Amino acid sequence: MIRPALTRLASLFGVLLVVSMLVFFLGSLIPGDLASVIVGHEGATPEQFERVRRELGLDQPLIVQYLNWLGNAVTGDFGTSPITAREVSADIAQQFPVSLELALLCLVTSTVIGVPVGIKAAVSNKGWVDAAMRASLLVMFSVPVFVVGILLLLFASAFAPDLFNVTYVPWQQDLVGNLRSMALPVATITLPFAAMTMQMTRSATLEVLSDPYITTARAVGVKRRRVHYVHALRNALPPVVTFLGFQFGVMMGGLLVVEQIFSLPGLGRGMLDAINNRDYPSVTAITMVFAAVFVVVNAAIDLLYPVLDPRQRSR
C-alpha cells in the first residue's frame, strides 16, 4: 500500500510542475508585462520603465525568470501584487479559508442529501420516485450554476431578506453570521451536486442490490433498513466517492461563479479580480493553488479507494 502511494505522490509533483510551466509561459504570452501594469498608467519615461523591469528581473531570459519564480514559489513566496502592493501569499491566506469552507460545506450537504435519497430511490418500487428523479436531474444538468444562484438571490430578496446581500463574516468572528452569508452560496452549488450524488448512489446501489450477499442478508433476517444502509451502501460507496472526486473540478469552477454572484472574498473572486487588473503574480499563484488542491484531492481519492474497498488492497 505504501509503494503505490509514493508513485502517486511523485506523479502528483510531476503534474504540478508541468502545470506551473504552462501557467508561467502562458502568462508571459499576455501582451504587456508587469512593469507596464506598475508604471504604465503614469506616463512613465522609458528609463523608469527599464528600471522597474530590471528590478523585477523581467529583462532576464524567460527560463531564468521561471526558475526564479519556481524557486520562490516552492517556499510559498509568490511575489507582491502590483495592484494591492501586498504579498500575494498573504492575500491567498485570506481567500483560501473562504473557498475551503464553501467547498467543504457543499460536499457535506450534497452527501447528506444525495446519498440517502439515492438509496431510497434505488430501493423504492414506486415508479413516480424514479420519474421525478430523472426529470429533476435533467433540470439540474441544464440549469447553469449562475442561473441557480441568481434565482436563489431573487427568491431570497422576496421571501428571506435575512439571507439577501449579507456581507461575508469569518466564522471565527460570528458563526451564525458566517453561516447566514454562506447559506445561499452553499445552496447554489449543492442543488446540482446533490442531484449528481443521488444519481450515482442510485445506480451503484441498484447494481449491488442484486448481489447474492444481499439476498443472504435478507434471508437470515437482517432488518431491511440495515441491509440497505449498511450492507448495500458499503459496496455502493466506492464508485460514488470516485465520481465525487471527478466532479470536484466542476465544483471549483462553480466556486468561481458563486463567489462572484454572492460577493464572497474567496479564491475564485480573487482570481477574477486579478485577471481584470492584469495582476499576473496573483493570477499565476491562485491558478497554482487551484491546481494543487485539485490534484491532491484526486490523489487522495485514489488512495482512499483501497480503504473503502478491501478487494482493491494489494495482497
Next chain:
Amino acid sequence: MNETPATVAAPASQTSRRPKLASRLLRHKSGAASLAVILIFGVVAALGSLIQPFDPIAGNVVASFSPPSAEHWLGTDDLGRDVLSRVMDGAKIALIVATVSVGVAAIIGLIIGVIAGYAGGFLDLLITRAQDVLFAFPTLLLAVIVSAVLGPGLINASLAIALVYIPRFGRIARSATLQVKHSEFLDAARLAGVPVVRMLLRHVVPNVMPSVLVLAALSVSTAQLAYASLAFLGLGVSPPQADWGSMLSEGRNFVTVAPWMVIAPAAALVLLMVAFNVVGDAVRDVMDPRGEHSKGAPIAA
C-alpha cells in the same frame, strides 16, 4: 452542428447513410421536438434585426427599468434597452460559440487522436501525456485562464472552450483508432500499398467518425454553458453587444428592482441548453444503440 466535423472527410459510403440517420433522428420524438426548438433559436438569430422589436444596443435612459408591457414585452434594462431584443440578439452569440468551439475541438481532437492512435510509440505517449495534463485541470478554470491570456471576445472565448474540449475528442478518436488499427481491412489496404494519409482519411476516419459525432452532439450544450459562464464572469463578447451571460451578470445588480432583466436571458439559456442536451442524447441513441458512451462531465456545474 453535425456538419462541421463531417467536412473533414466525408467518404462516399457515409453520404448514403446520413439521410437515414437524419430521418431516424426525426422519428426520435423528444429529439425532434428539441431540434425544432434549436431551429427556432437559429431562425431568430439569423433574421436578427428584421424581427427584433427594438435596437438591442441603443439605450433610452428615460425608459430604463420599465417592467414588461405591451411596448416592451420583457421590459427594459438599466439603460432602457429592450430586453426581448437583447435576448433575441444574444441567441446569435450562443449558437455561434457552441458550434464553433465544438467544431474546432472535434476537428483538432480527431486529427490528434487518429495520429496518436495510428502512429503509436513515442508520439502517442507524448500526445496522451499532454492531454492528461490538460485533463488534470478543472475545465472552467482552464477556460478562464486561457481567455484571460487571449483577452475577452467572441473568437477568443470560443477558442478557449475548444482548447478545453480537445483532449476528450482526442481520447475518444484515439481509442476508436486503436480498435480498427489491426483489423483485416486495414492490413489489406496496407498490403495494397495505399499511402498513409489516404488510408487514414478513407479507412480510419470513417470508422472513428461515429464516436466523435456522438461526443460532439453531447458536448454542444456544455460548451454553450461554458461560454455563458465565461461571459457571466466578464470574459465573453465586449459590451454593448447583447449576450445572455453578460446580461445575467448585469442584471444580478438590479435583481430586486428589475427581476425581468435576469429571468428572460436565464430562461432562454436554459431552454436552449435543455434542447441541446436532449438532441445530444437523441443522436447518441440513434447512432450508438449499445449506449456505451457515457456523457462527458459538464464543464461547469
